[in-house]
Amino acid sequence: MADETWVVTMPKLGETVTEGTIGSWLKNVGDTVEFDDPLFEVSTDKVDSEIPSPYDGVILEIYVQAGETVPVGTDVVRIGPPGSTPGAAPAADAPAAEATESTAAADDPQAGQSAMAEGAGVVHDLTMPKLGETVTEGTIGSWLKNAGDTIEFDDPLFEVSTDKVDSEIPSPYDGVLLEILVQAGETVPVGTVVARIGEPGATPSGSGAVAPATPASGPAAQPTSSASSATPAAAAGKNYSPIVRRLAAENGIDLGTVTGTGAGGRIRREDIQAAIEKRPAQGAAAPGVTPSAPTGAAPAAAPAAAPAAQAPAAGMGPQAVPAVPGVPDERDEIQTLSKMRLAVAAGMVQSLQISPQVWTSIEVDYENVEIARRKHKDAYRKATGASLSYLTFVSKAACEALLKFPAVNSSIDVPNKTQTFHPYVNLGIAVDLDQKGLIVPVVKDADQLNLKGIGINIKKQAEKGRNGQLGIDEMKGSTFTITNVGPFQSYASAPIINQPNVAILCTDGVARKPVAIGDTIAIHSVGIIGMVYDHRAFDGSTASMFLLELRNILQTRDWDAELGG
Structure with missing residues (x-):
């Protein structure tokens, strides 16, 4: 069961917070939980907070009881995939509060090499977050830190793109980024381990190159992309993020004609937006002419005199777009939506x-x-x-x-x-x-x-x-x-x-x-x-x-x- 469970740790609820007290448990062992369900209450010297579940599944074990005070990063509860039965063996014999190395290291010898890096101490697995109830996968947009970098609580670590939103993911810990397991451009299921963070002062082993991803088990465990650090297609930008695919489809952009500015030539959202803005200056489709369809869709030509609202030609794929998308105006200003919005x-x-x-x-x-x-x-x-x-x-x-x-x-x-x-x-x-x-x-x-x-x-x-x-x-x-x-x-x-x-x-x-x-x-x-x-x-x-x-x-x-x- 070690590979099929997830552990929720005591969160760091402020830059100077080093420990937290479990106020009360809102779920019991054996309870089924869904993403964002309140799990437990935490009290610190600064704030009382309700901690939601980052996973769908079943409560298998509670390590820290109500009233106990433990350091930030201590494992407090273990969650298994939907249908799990409590009583299965935990990921490690001892509670995580006493652990001196990553549980991932105990289960995965390859991961253990980095977990046992000099001075690593407790190693935290950072997983692909679930950024919405219906979201099952995410694409790493870009890494904002490199292996070996010292990071602090709430420092931006990486960008994630889904079919609904682009988000900047902050670090939940102080420490050192030991390993990056999923490179920019890769799409992996929610719960996949994307990086490992060691305690402050830890030294990454090896060169710090990107290691293969460690997917989490469960309903969404199988990656939708097999790309890894050695996969040429991903480095060439062929593994498009959901938001890139959607923007291209909505605006009639042929992804094969777009030059990516991301790592390894990956096409980013900004590249699609730039292609949309440049289109009029590069001979945009005249009224009545269907713009380029996404790769793989049959080209659809229409008479020059056809009305602008004409439907796409027959034979176009499911991502076909209306004949004439809105023409961008150079006076438009595009801003990133705030987290609150x-x-x-x-x-x-x-x-x-x-x-x-x-x-x-x-x-x-x-x-x-x-x-x-x-x-x-x-x-x-x-x-x-x-x-x-x-x-x-x-x-x-x-x-x-x-x-x-x-x-x-x-x-x-x-x-x-x-x-x-x-x-x-x-x-x-x-x-x-x-x-x-x-x-x-x-x-x-x-x-x-x-x-x-x-x-x-x-x-x-x-x-x-x-x-x-x-x-x-x-x-x-x-x-x-x-x-x-x-x-x-x-x-x-x-x-x-x-x-x-x-x-x-x-x-x-x-x-x-x-x-x-x-x-x-x-x-x-x-x-x-x-x-x-x-x-x-x-x-x-x-x-x-x-x-x-x-x-x-x-x-x-x-x-x-x-x-x-």
Whole structure:
């Protein structure tokens, strides 16, 4: 079983952190885990964090119990591939905390040569990460460190390309890069060992040349490429990364015509982008002419007078592209997406894939709220330091309405045929980080707070979020979320649900408008409140009644009395 299991070590949660304490285990031996499932909690002198599983599989052994404090890099849990049975022999006879050499060295004599390098001590295997739930392989884009280099925690080590994202992978350890096992341009399954890191001061054995890769066993264990350091095709750039293949297909680029600038002539994403940009200057296809198809696809010529939207000619392969791709403009600026933007993007797509989302809305006459705001806003700001905004009133009213309609304040698990109703409100408030991304800090037990308490806590959590001071626990556990785009004078919005909530409320812009009051016309403050909900959890009647209750609270509550008269 040694070759078929993976060991998760105590992570280094900060540059000066040298040890961590297991707070609690969130999984037990024998439990099935999936990628990104929370495994255990770690406490250090700086932060408490929930550590997710880097693999799909089964918990085979727990080495470090709750309450124990161990050094960074200590093995804490062993995971086997899906279907494994606990009780199989571990990779080494002694717990990793007492190990003096790599477990890989014990199993693989060739790997042992480098693991036993002078002063190597504990050797850590660095594997191809899983950069998404459906990702099964990755391509090494480039190495940012060389064998023999000293590295520190969080130093960028290598770039990985998948069919979804390009990412820079940081080092999880301080030490020395002993071996590079997968060279730039190679595509290997998730879990494959790509490099080995020794303790600070270790000396790599040999010349530091790239060694053959050590694939991890399990469902995704077989490499999709047999390229190694001696494989000419990979050095010639023929082993294209998923993102290179996709960009080429989408833009009608013949990879055989592209000169690679990567190691050994490997074609990089930048090379494809350069080819796209240069195409007009090199005689780009005129309107109506199909651009070059990917290698292996039949050429498709079309009459010069054919319309631009003409479909590709028959006989083209599955990667055929529309007849005329967008022509790049030299004024365009291409920027790499930030990690936060990629995380937001992934979360939004995942939410839409999980739940059928429906939008409904209601118009609210805020005049009752506006009268109280005008009367109390100065005193409120002086007492709390917070603005007496419409969001504060909506949040208070929402907490009351949620307790009357528990389905809206629930979580649903269709695979397990369960729905969990929360008799409390942990209110998530979406916070914009200067247009660079979104976070959702949580006001815990918001239903127990009065109007002032809710306003103060929203302000505090938003400020901590913008200053990067929120702990992980302060962004977990929401039961319902509100996003407030009203200050930007939006009219009506349909946001995406913040999983695992089953609904999200949006407060849009408030404007002075004529309204009918009996048989008379008056000018009041009016705005739309919209809600997107998971149709699996409840139906349109519940959504509409919830919004009606929310509106009635806002329009009829004696807010003046609640604010102190």
